[in-house]
Amino acid sequence: MWGQMQGKTKMEIAAAALSGAVGNLSETQKIGFVAYGHRKEGDCKDVEFMVDAATGTKKEVIEAVKGIKPLGKTPLAYSAAMVIDQLRAAKQKATIILITDGIESCDGNICEIVEEAKDEGIDFKLHIIGFGLKAEDTQQLRCAAEAGDGSYFSAENAENLGEILNVATASTVDKPANNFSVYAVKNGLPMDVYVKAYDIVGKREPILLRTYQDTGYFYLPPSTYNFEVAPLEGSDVDRITVRDIESLENVKGHQTITFDAGTLDVLVTNNGQGWDSMVKVIDPNGEVVATTRTYGVKKEVEVNPGLYKVAIQALKMEGLQTNTEIDSIAIEAAKTLPLVYDFKTGEFEIFTQIGGENIDCVVTIVEEQTGKNVAGSRTYLRGTKFLLNPGNYSVTSKPLGVHKDKAIQSFTIAIEQGETIRKTLTF
Template sequence: MISVMKRFFWILVLSYVQVVLSVAQPVTRILFIFDSSYSMQARWESGSRMDVAKRLLGELIDSLAQVKEARVEIALRLYGHSKGYPPQDCNDTRLVVPFGPDNHQRIKRVVQSLKPMGTTPIAIALERSVEDFPPCELCRNLIVLITDGIEECGGDPCQVSEQLQAKGIVIKPFVIGIGLDEMQRRAMECVGRYYDAGREEDFRRVLGLVISQALERTTFQLNLLDADQYPRESDVAFTVMDQKSSKIHYRMMHTLNSLGMPDTLSGDPLVTYRVVVHSIPQVELRDVQLSSAKHNILALPLQRGKLKVKTAKVIGYKDLKVVLRSEEGAILNLQDINTEARILAGTYRLEVLTHPPYFTDIDIKAGEVTTVEVPVAGMLSFQTVASGYASVVDENGQRVLDLDEQATRHLIPLQPGRYSIVYRPKAARDLFFSVTRDFEIISGATTVVKLN
């Protein structure tokens, strides 16, 4: 008994640890992709674009080194940094400082040593950034692209960015454009969240804004509203996922705490979520964007009633299944006879897998129990001298079922009603050896059908 209790205790402990890990604060990994192309030597207020960018990025890295309350790692990828222009080298991009907890000064030293040299292979830099993020289950991967130009190597940065997001490798990138004109800005807006830095002060402000957004977390709760628009529905599984990549953030059983309120979950303001509640039928919220400035309340109508399908006796069946279909015919649920299920309010088609199937249309009302009583089956007893082919047809001429062609004794449950059985021995090779018998099935009774 003690060993059983210990085992149960550790199961509870491990379950708790799994829940804690699932909501633990992730590591935020920020990859800076920095433009060191030839055009960065252009004049920009107090110096060249490169000089200003190096100085302000250095200030930002110093600030990040002081962030202790958040788990943050940074890395640096360059492009256009090692090959002169002309000629054009579209492979001129490299991860120069990988992710690490204390690499801030190393990144600063690399940035301060840069000289504008090459071309602008933005698509290739983004594509190769896949390799810059080591596998990590609990990480938020962000890219901050700093550029003073647009793609010059024929690639499609927008398509690459879309692929990175769809695969769940990164959250939608930040793009900081230094002195881009209107046409260039439009070309870069599809790559990620675009911020324009037309002046030095704009660049400083935008850098701060981007990092602030990158480090922000928020909270939310999921309210499931009943017919009175109160959040009293619960005890149903739900999934919260990244709408772009389908990466699952939470998969839990919705619960109301001791105060009758849904639990609070941690969320990411940078992610667009899709919330799926696994009710019958499922319902969902799409395009969910959390605000970082407040606790977010997500409300989803979940007006449910109960469906109870029963029969006084299950005669002749090992088990009896009930199929719930939408009005269009899609299967929504499969349940056993004499059980209850919570169903969204609405109109449905019910099918009980008796012989023949029992059909009825039902209307589920919120907060009410809808009961469907299926007539008790009767039994068909049919015996032949030799094995053969036999089918049961109802009084409307619809086939009900075929009997086992290897057997000579048959005991089949059927719904009450009038039927015919058509039989021909296997050995007989003439249709005139077919025999037909009409019979009636009565609830709870056995009907014996003889051939003579």
């Protein structure tokens, strides 16, 4: 627990999160606190009942948590056995929440301890929170949580730990044992999602679950449900609904939710060079499901598999071909589709002068065939420059300021891809 995370020790983070969760409990809640490995180094029996569950208060637990200094071993199995022994002797039931940032270090097997206690008929629910543990180190802990009719939670940071503790303290031994599990995955990786289970037969209030990038467990009364599943991570993948999921009496159910997204790899160019553009991905209903700005480089957007239209708007260029829409872009699950679109421009630069000196003018450019005004700017005293799509244009220049009475001048230009036209107008 001395390991650092977010600029604090894990012990500091755990103490703050635990104090917050305990503070949320009712004043009448019976609560105890047990610590291990905090008094002696190398002692596999260093387990202390710091607050008696029969008489303990929230304030006593919070004070006890503040005084913990991690020193020694991680005797998970022995700690669990000691707590279970108390329940056996008192003939009481309880919800046990075990928080650990390490695996068993005293040759015990907490899963076996829990399984034997359950076989004996001792009534408890065991939740285990692995704080910053690697997935490959959690097998025994997951086994123990499942055997204890509880859940294993993986906490990765301070906020995560606080949320999980609130969930764990709300799922008590008085509530039915978990009978359904949900695992959400996208392209082979676990997702953190919210699940709302809607009973389409009994019409009860939706039952909620969060997976925390892991398998989530909850109790679903026997019925038929629709699951509304919303991703909580940075992704353009939409929430999905999985329908007609059955929860059966005395049967443990499971549902894997797949968000196998596809990726569109977009590169927008101008005359073959990377170009800054806005890109929108539009679904068949006309809704924009993803947007990105390219800034002249390749950009990826992630969307659900399906058929889309892609709208691209090139920035900092003028003409009739600065926007395009590409239909029937098929995005497949777990695949990347490259999309390259090249705009074309030429350059037009104009200077306006009297007696060899630059003057300020308004310049207006109209596409000749359609008569559409496509660009305009002032020359000030330095001239001005336009990037224009290839085509024929009418250019009008009107002097400003002290020269505003000078006659307007007009002319035509033909813009070709990659070419530069420079024009000096003399008034």
